Amino acid sequence: MRLHINIDHVATVRNARGTAYPDPVHAALLCIASGADGITAHLREDRRHIRDDDVRALRSAVRTTFNLEMAATDEMVTIADEVLPDVVTFVPERREERTTEGGLDVLAMRATLAARIQKLQAKKIRVSLFIAPEHAQIAAARDLDVEQIELHTGEYAHAFGQPGEEMERSKVQMAATYAKSLGLEVAAGHGLTRSNVAAIAAMREIEEVNIGHAVVADALMMSFPGAVMAMRTHLDVARS
């Protein structure tokens, strides 16, 4: 299973004081040196954490997979077209939200997404769609010929340790099985931590996880190498 670390919140700490440190590129390189398979960053429309110059610097520094998350807008697609990340993950975005809430409504956005997906794929950028674990969204993603979907695990994470946990876990499992049966590569992410990741990592259909907030929080206590290695161990144990 590939472990991609989202380093957005390194930029959150930097931007809180308007300093040049901590540097998201430095964090990205520490993550890779410590066993991460790739780096994920979200260029939000309001640039609240990652900024345009970070995206360019990450692209030249990250020699493994660089996954750029973005809203499906013309502005963002133009940036991706220039920066050439390995993967673009389209995510829904609302300015007032604290983090990405919910998945893309692929059914409603079909036409908007289709043109943008084709533009990126023409540049050999792989496209992933961040969606809720729902069959209709998965089928719509498949119809758009994307390479990958990322299943939103936020509801599972929210229910973890609560009565709804098993229901949310099985929604992710059923969605992963269905997506894989359609030939899609399956990733998962949002709200994953060392405590709740095992059930997701145990799903053989899921080939990648994108984890941000919990790893950056762990890094405050145990360093980036410690946080990435601890997460890696949790994935490997769950998968064995």
Ligand code: PXP
């Ligand atoms: N995957 C996607 C598509 C996201 O938008 C985010 C949050 O930016 C993550 C994964 C990581 O979520 P978290 O920070 O909760 O681990």
